[in-house]
Amino acid sequence: MEYKISIEELDNTPSKTIEFHFEDKIKELNCVTPLTADLEIKSLGEFVEVTGNVKGILRLECDICLKEFDYTLDFRIDEMYAKQALMDDYGQETELKEGQFITDLNGEDEIDIYDLLYQSVILNLPNKKVCGINCNGDKFLKEENLSDPRLDVFKNIKIDRE
Numbered sequence: 001m002e003y004k005i006s007i008e009e010l011d012n013t014p015s016k017t018i019e020f021h022f023e024d025k026i027k028e029l030n031c032v033t034p035l036t037a038d039l040e041i042k043s044l045g046e047f048v049e050v051t052g053n054v055k056g057i058l059r060l061e062c063d064i065c066l067k068e069f070d071y072t073l074d075f076r077i078d079e080m081y082a083k084q085a086l087m088d089d090y091g092q093e094t095e096l097k098e099g100q101f102i103t104d105l106n107g108e109d110e111i112d113i114y115d116l117l118y119q120s121v122i123l124n125l126p127n128k129k130v131c132g133i134n135c136n137g138d139k140f141l142k143e144e145n146l147s148d149p150r151l152d153v154f155k156n157i158k159i160d161r162e
Contacts, residue, residue, distance in 0.1 A: 003114040005041055007048065007083060007105070016043040020052075026118050032057040032070055037117055039077065047102070048081040048111060054120060062131035069131035075124045079116060081105050 003022065010018055020039040025031040039052035053076055060071045080102045105111070 004110040004112050006110050007043075008109060010041060010043045010048065017041065020113060022113060022117060024114075026114065026121065028118060029121060030059040032059050035073070035117060035121070037077070037113075039113070041111070046083055048083065048105075050077060050079045050081070050111070050113075050116065052077050054117060054124075056121075058121070058125075060125070060129045062135060063129050064135045065131060067131055071125075071129070073121060073124065075120070077116070077120050079103065079120075081111060083107075 003024075005018060005020065010016065018041045020037075020041055022037040022039065023034050025034050029035075033056050035054060035056035037052055037054045039050055042049045042051075054073060056073045058071045058073060059068050061068055082102050082104050084105075084107060
């Protein structure tokens with residue numbers, strides 16, 4: 001299915017707004033459930049604003065114990081797109097909210113919702129993926145005696161301290 005919103009179609013709607021419902025798995029992510037997003041796409045003259053909420057469950061790998069766990073997503077999207085090149089001098093001012101960025105469409109005639117959702121999910125994942133507050137990663141690593149054979153070359157390095 002195509003998940004693209006035509007800028008021309010958006011501009012030609014009486015309210016300059018399109019409500020868009022997304023419910024699908026993103027193939028680049030390990031989705032347990034389909035991601036759902038209820039988005040409002042609004043034409044604001046030279047800009048397009050996409051707002052809404054995203055929910056779903058992803059399967060992630062714990063950074064400590066390396067076991068897989070399910071991670072629940074539930075976050076807001078608030079994206080702004082410039083219809084023309086950002087270097088152009090706009091006649092109107094647009095207020096940006098904290099943490100908001102403008103994506104330059106460079107004259108593209110559509111917005112790829114699939115790509116927007118993929119990027120938004122990636123940016124909303126935790127920096128450190130941990131399966132739980134009581135993760136026994138240290139115990140797991142010691143029991144399994146995991147080591148990376150590629151690092152064996154460093155075991156015999158001698159450092160001269162002069």
